[in-house]
Amino acid sequence: MDLNAFWALVESSAVEARDQDDRLERLTAALAALPRAEVVEFAVRLDEVRRRVDTWAHWQAAYVICGGLCSDDGFFYFQAWLVGQGREVFEAVAASPDELASLPRVRLLASRGGVHAWADDDWPDWEGLDHVAAEAFDGDLDAELASRGLELLASPEPPGEQWDFADPAEISARIPRLGTLFGKVA
Numbered sequence: 001m002d003l004n005a006f007w008a009l010v011e012s013s014a015v016e017a018r019d020q021d022d023r024l025e026r027l028t029a030a031l032a033a034l035p036r037a038e039v040v041e042f043a044v045r046l047d048e049v050r051r052r053v054d055t056w057a058h059w060q061a062a063y064v065i066c067g068g069l070c071s072d073d074g075f076f077y078f079q080a081w082l083v084g085q086g087r088e089v090f091e092a093v094a095a096s097p098d099e100l101a102s103l104p105r106v107r108l109l110a111s112r113g114g115v116h117a118w119a120d121d122d123w124p125d126w127e128g129l130d131h132v133a134a135e136a137f138d139g140d141l142d143a144e145l146a147s148r149g150l151e152l153l154a155s156p157e158p159p160g161e162q163w164d165f166a167d168p169a170e171i172s173a174r175i176p177r178l179g180t181l182f183g184k185v186a
Contacts (some may be wrong), residue, residue, distance in 0.1 A: 001034075001041035006049070007087040009042065014086070019121070023084075024128040031136035040144055043133035047152040050079045052094045056158045057174055058082075061097035063165040064178050065106060065124060067115040072155045077125035079156070084126045101177035110181045 017023035062078040171179035
């Protein structure tokens with residue numbers, strides 16, 4: 001499965017889906033209908049794509065959006081949510097985390113008065129995407145990946161040194177539009 005086929009599957013799962021659970025069911029069914037090797041390749045493509053946004057800059061953006069409530073797991077699921085937004089949005093945000101400020105969904109979250117006013121479904125995360133290939137695979141996906149010498153990310157591992165995500169100067173320098181949108185920059 002090449003990158004185009006990966007994105008086509010991700011994006012087609014959103015068509016007519018009622019919610020994330022419905023979308024996951026559609027994606028799992030589509031993957032289960034493919035040969036085993038394609039399911040493995042889907043998992044590999046997801047890992048490759050996810051690594052592009054496994055940066056401290058993207059983590060800071062998630063941290064600001066989520067009002068400081070962005071643990072390792074939270075950021076990992078945020079990365080999956082970014083993938084779920086589709087290729088065009090993902091590419092823009094991969095190039096510049098501050099592009100998140102342009103997304104209507106993110107702007108809506110900013111207008112809701114803080115994370116404590118959000119419903120569970122409002123959170124920008126998609127944990128289930130991490131499990132879809134394993135559910136669609138006929139067998140032990142982890143063993144199959146290991147037999148190929150592959151190990152997928154299980155949590156964020158950004159390279160480089162982390163900075164203080166809440167520091168107003170860092171927010172102004174790195175993600176000014178998000179900082180303004182979420183009231184973190186004067």
